[in-house]
Amino acid sequence: MKIGELSRVTGTNIETIRYYERIGLLPAPDRTAANYRSYGDAHRSRLSFVRHSRELGFTIEEIRSLLDLSDDPARDCGEADRIATAHLEQVEAKIAQLGLLRDELTRIVGRCRGGVAADCRVIEALGDHSRCGSQH
Template identity: 70%
Template sequence: MKIGELSKATGTNVETIRYYERIGLLPPPPRTSGNYRSYGLSERQRLSFIRHSRDLGFTIEDIRSLLDLSDHPDRDCQAGDLIASRQLAQVEAKIFQLTALRDELSRIIGRCRGGLSIDCRVIAALAKHELCDGDHRSDC
């Protein structure tokens, strides 16, 4: 299949496919006599693996390591477990941070009584962090 067909089959932008080739996540495909890229089932499966990994928030370097592990099925999967566990910890930390942000925004909005902007509780809380209940700074 050509790059456009691979793009449609995997829901991946053509430029993203080319990028993955440039950085070595996808091997350069063979070319047709007309110099078109020619992708097969293995490239489609590899790209689907990359897409799914990106959807789960893995970094390019993590994906590179996971692909290397996948390319060597006789190796111990401990490295894969460590990468996934680290990603889970990062997701849980983001959830904690987002929960704190949601709670603080709800509290700020709940204190709003309408009226003029000079008396606006939202603006006051944004201007003076000490009016907030806790530390909700984003590390994301």
């Protein structure tokens, strides 16, 4: 299949597919006589792997490591688990951090009583960290 179809079946921007090839995440496919990229099923499933991992928030470098692992079926699987576990911990940390942020934003918004900016509690609160309940 050509790049447009691969783009449609994987829900990936065409430019992004070429970008992944450029950075070596996807192997360069064969070309047609007209120099068009020609993809097979292996490309499709590799790209799906990449997209799914990206949606889960893995970085390109993490995905590279995971792909290296899956390219070498004899290697130890524990590494994949370590990468995923570390990533899960990061996600949990991010959730906790955003929770604090939400609390503070909640404290800040809704204080507006329709006055002018000079009396604005929102602007005041943004300028003054000292009243924050938490460190961020």
